[in-house]
Amino acid sequence: MDLSLAAAKRLLKLNELEELRNDAYESSRFYKEKTKKRHDQHIRNKSFKVGDKVLLFNSRLRLFPGKLKSKWSDPFVVSKTTPYGSFELDADGNKFMVNCHRLKHYFSRKKLVSLNI
Template sequence: MGIDFMGPFPVSYGNSYILLVVDYVSRWVKARATEAKDAKTIVEFVKSNIFYKFGVLKALNSDQGSHFCNCAMATLLEKYGVVHQVATAYHPQTNGLAEVFNREIKKLLQKMENLNRNDWNRLLEDALWAILRKEFKVSQKLIVGKLRSRWDGPYIVTNIFPYGIVEVRDEANNNTFKVNGHQLKPYHEGLNLSSTLGKVIHHIGGTGFALTLNILFDLHAMMRSKEKTESKSKTMRKSSWSNNDSNLEPDPS
């Protein structure tokens, strides 16, 4: 995930900067108008808008600004085990996706503000919505199509990569794309697939499941629940068989 600051801009509703974060896998983007450009603002934003909502990151990319490289940020990232990857002045493209969104947001705000340059804070959410639905140029090296979440399904798991990245395939058009594993959850009824799916999609520990992109899930918990169910079923069958055996004993009378 990349993080960057924009500004300073003319003061708008008490704010002069825009703090922006971009997920490199899903292209999810979040921006917030801020009064200051300091470590306290960033730490609060990362904790409340990323860690507490979506979980802990594997890595965070930023530039060498003192608002990103400081003791407060280092302490936060070390506490949660997040790798801080810093873009050098000679290779700023290592945080290039955040820079692309910065430019696009700035262009849209300039078009939307007209003569009132102090109104950009109110228009920031509208600019973000337009960005997420915009078709970018190939030269910008972004994903093909519109930047919007694909919260349909189920999808077929085709590959699993390091750092929690999962490749899935859409059966409707056979397209594949990669997503963060934290955004997946099992698609099932109890522990059995709906018969309308027609086939088992993916196997983990003998459990078949389909996937939709939505919220964090725990496959291990699902598998433990299945094992408990099977264990209980075996116990009940054994008990039933014992009872039947007792009926075969000769009548002592």
Template sequence: MTLSATQEERLLQLNALDEIRKSTLQHTKSIQNQRMKWHDRYIKDKSFKLGDWALLYDLRYKDNLGKLHTRWLGPYEIVETFSNGAIRLSTVDLVKFKLLFNGHRLCLYHKPLSKDDFLQQFSTTKHVEIPTATSDGFAVTTPS
């Protein structure tokens, strides 16, 4: 059996189509690897524990670039974490939110130290001198 010219041409086109498919699959894999490397380099996973305090990003001000608007709400306490990154929050008054929030919208909040805690923390170290104010306004350093 001999193949006619049109049948041979059709077989060549099918072979070329397979080669095009393979090259597009290789190109797609290389693009996916580049995106995965970028994602791993620039996007970090945030891990929160129960009892941590967090600030919630307010999406209302995403497009408004006013410099005096606060973009963070809170602080809120983390009540429950889920494996998919969702987090349940509660207010300072221990009122739980019904909604779940994405962990990428949260920022870890560190409670500020009170003045007494601050002084106590630095008084325990031996090489730090704490300045004390006198009645005339001049500071006198006393070694601890």
């Protein structure tokens, strides 16, 4: 048994293992970039202006969901916007901040009739 030969083989195996680990990290990084790019393509930018009417998503409805109950709350009015996607809503004098991902535009029936929808 030659110890120098065994040490050289062991060092070679460690280098191979390090190369495999680096390849796995690189593959993982490519996969994450690709999935992030695909996810970001499906995100729609929502833009609301002060005075717009919006519906608020009620995320707490999951506990007792009604079969036909809407998950969107009554229309609110946007009273303030921030550059990072949060909006201040006004509900009968009560103001609160909400993330834009929980909002969608509200179109009244009168507006839809005038648009011929």
